[in-house]
Amino acid sequence: MLKQLIKKSRISSPWLVHFNSGACNACDIEVVDTLTPRFDLERFGVLLKATPRHADILVCSGPVTRQTRDRLIRIYQQMPEPRFVVAVGSCACTGGVFHGCYSVHGGVDAVIPVDAYIPGCPVRPDAIIDGVVKLLGKIRGDTEACPLQSNSKAI
Numbered sequence: 252m253l254k255q256l257i258k259k260s261r262i263s264s265p266w267l268v269h270f271n272s273g274a275c276n277a278c279d280i281e282v283v284d285t286l287t288p289r290f291d292l293e294r295f296g297v298l299l300k301a302t303p304r305h306a307d308i309l310v311c312s313g314p315v316t317r318q319t320r321d322r323l324i325r326i327y328q329q330m331p332e333p334r335f336v337v338a339v340g341s342c343a344c345t346g347g348v349f350h351g352c353y354s355v356h357g358g359v360d361a362v363i364p365v366d367a368y369i370p371g372c373p374v375r376p377d378a379i380i381d382g383v384v385k386l387l388g389k390i391r392g393d394t395e396a397c398p399l400q401s402n403s404k405a406i
């Protein structure tokens with residue numbers, strides 16, 4: 252009963268934490284854009300939080316660099332279970348233009364499991380909203396409404 256209540260609360264109002272693991276900042280600006288009144292991600296109950304300890308969804312932009320790898324893992328480990336990860340932008344999905352660079356590990360899924368991939372360079376705010384809403388469908392167990400790719404390591 253309590254688990255069902257928690258699950259319902261998470262779907263009704265999932266909390267996000269945003270982390271730049273090496274992005275050029277264009278994707279980050281688009282993430283911020285989704286939270287402005289123009290695109291208004293909050294209409295789906297989604298709130299941006301400052302700490303991973305309060306977050307259900309990690310929105311990660313950029314490739315994972317050597318400098319940010321350990322920090323990304325630490326942030327992921329600090330999130331309570333069940334936790335979900337969204338890779339925002341082509342760099343976060345695959346490494347993008349930085350793929351193969353000496354200082355880059357690759358996409359986010361090279362380091363932690365990813366539940367949803369939203370490609371684009373930079374990714375558009377409406378694509379971010381679409382991806383997050385589809386992830387909510389996935390959390391709900393609504394597979395038909397969620398044609399997102401999913402990593403086999405996903406939670």
Ligand code: SF4
Pocket residue numbers: 273274275276277278312313314340341342343347348371372373374
């Ligand atoms: S996907 Fe494009 S805009 Fe986003 S971080 Fe990579 S290079 Fe920058």
